[in-house]
Amino acid sequence: MESEARGKVMEQFRQGFLQRHQNCREWKKKGRGVMGCFYGLVPKEVVHAAGFLPVQLVEERDGRLEEKAGLLPFLCGMSKNLTGQIYEGRYQYLDGILVGVVCDTNRHVLDIWAHKKVFPYLRLLKTPSTATPAAWKFYASDLRRLAEELGRMSGQEVTEQKLWKSIELYNENRTLMEKFRVSRESLGLSAEEGLYVFASSLVMDVEEHNRLLLNLLESPVKAPRSNSEAPGVLISAMNLNMAWDLIRLVEEYGGRVVGDDFPNNARYGISRIPMEGDPFLALAKGYLRRVPAPGIYSFHERAESLAEQMRLSNAKGLIYLVQLYCDAYAMEYAILKERFDSWGIPHMRLEAEDNPASLQQLNVRVQSFLESLM
Ligand code: SF4
Incomplete structure (x- = not known):
């Protein structure tokens, strides 16, 4: 795909997210x-x-x-x-x-x-x-x-038939999102662009999102963009606006985001629903303790999954971003931290509010963390 055509697909992901209210109103107009x-x-x-x-x-x-x-x-x-x-x-x-x-x-x-x-x-x-x-x-x-x-x-x-069809579509989306996650850098897309691909999956029609992902993944790549000298980090964040701020902050101080773990994403996208038996039971098996929400998912598996994501993306460190007063993720980090320490994984927790100044105040911590990885 020529870069112009790729840009057009990316713009559709961007607008799919940014124009979500408008798109939903249009959807409603169709009854x-x-x-x-x-x-x-x-x-x-x-x-x-x-x-x-x-x-x-x-x-x-x-x-x-x-x-x-x-x-x-x-x-x-x-x-x-x-x-x-x-x-x-x-x-x-x-x-x-x-x-x-x-x-x-x-x-x-x-x-x-x-x-x-x-x-x-x-x-x-x-x-x-x-x-x-x-x-x-x-x-x-x-x-x-x-x-x-x-x-x-x-x-x-x-009907059971309709439900299986929907399960199939969301399973396809999970598979495509996983492919996108591991190939984002080789596709020449930035972490910021990657976040738009993910964010749009939360608010767009799944069939449309699958179609756009297929376009993106099946296209030949001209020039992958990657500053392989910069220390790579994995970021884990719940709030999308704060994740965009963090990506920019990491890049500003000479790092690069090589992987992301958006708990929204992990919860929704991590595992496929088994396509067998009763569809409601299949959904129960696909969601219960398969979606990593703090307190109702194994902390050990969560820590192992983050460590594995770091290994696969060649990340040297992990930045875990918590929104102020989110006790659920603050608690999760406190438990994961013990595992990361014992496994020798460099990690840092940031806690901030959803406004640009709040995260910007933590810039020195981000800078020192990145320097420690160089
Ligand atoms: S406290 Fe609960 S609702 Fe609030 S950000 Fe954390 S997980 Fe989400």
């Missing part, structure tokens, strides 16, 4: 529903099979939103930001919101939204923290109820 998903533990396959566009709620950088939310100051910025967006009507086009339990905050912010009646349909999905036959059965039966509710709303019954 189709849009369902908000609070994080990666919502099985988007069921939402898709019922004819809705599943759209992950993502943070927007606007200082007024937290104030608008009026939540307690010690709650995480993510919950305050999303609440502010909802109160301000930025998600007015949604037919409802599904919350897959990841932490106490995302579980209970739903109660506040329900109290305020922000949407007529607000649904909690309880996610057991075990992966036993009893847990799979419990979760699968809740997903069956969810499919019935969504099918009634959209007028499109979720």
Whole structure:
């Protein structure tokens, strides 16, 4: 693919993310529903099979939103930001919101939204923290109820055939995203561009996203861009805006981001759903303890997976970025840290708020960490 054509595909990923509200409104105009998903533990396959566009709620950088939310100051910025967006009507086009339990905050912010009646349909999905036959059965039966509710709303019954089709599409997306993740540098794309490819996967129609990924992956490469002299780091971050800031900061101080672990991504994209048996049970087996959410996923496996990603991407160090007041990821890091120390993996935790000045204040720490890797 000529670089101009590649640029056009990348622009579609960029606009797919940046114009997400506009795109969703267009989708609605065609008479189709849009369902908000609070994080990666919502099985988007069921939402898709019922004819809705599943759209992950993502943070927007606007200082007024937290104030608008009026939540307690010690709650995480993510919950305050999303609440502010909802109160301000930025998600007015949604037919409802599904919350897959990841932490106490995302579980209970739903109660506040329900109290305020922000949407007529607000649904909690309880996610057991075990992966036993009893847990799979419990979760699968809740997903069956969810499919019935969504099918009634959209007028499109979720048949087994439709659900398998949706599972297949999301599995294809997982496979393509994984291929993209390992080949991003050899495709000549920057970490910043890579983040747009990922971010758009959270808010775009899966078939369209698969088509764009195929275009990108199947095209010949002219000149891979890589400054192999610069120390490579893996970054782990939840907040997308902060991840973009961190990528720029790393590059400003002579490093390069060779791999990324966006917990949204890992949760949603890490493993394929088994295509056998009952589709609801298959989803239960594909989600429970397979999606690395802190506290309901094995910390040891999480540490091993990050170490493996570092090995595969030749990263010399790991920067773990936590949003202020996010206890879930602060706790995860405290436990992972012991493993990283014992394995001799250079790592650093940064804690900041979602505004450019907050991370910029930590520039000296980023600079010294990168220097220690040279
Ligand atoms: S995981 Fe962290 S950022 Fe996300 S809702 Fe929970 S506390 Fe907030």
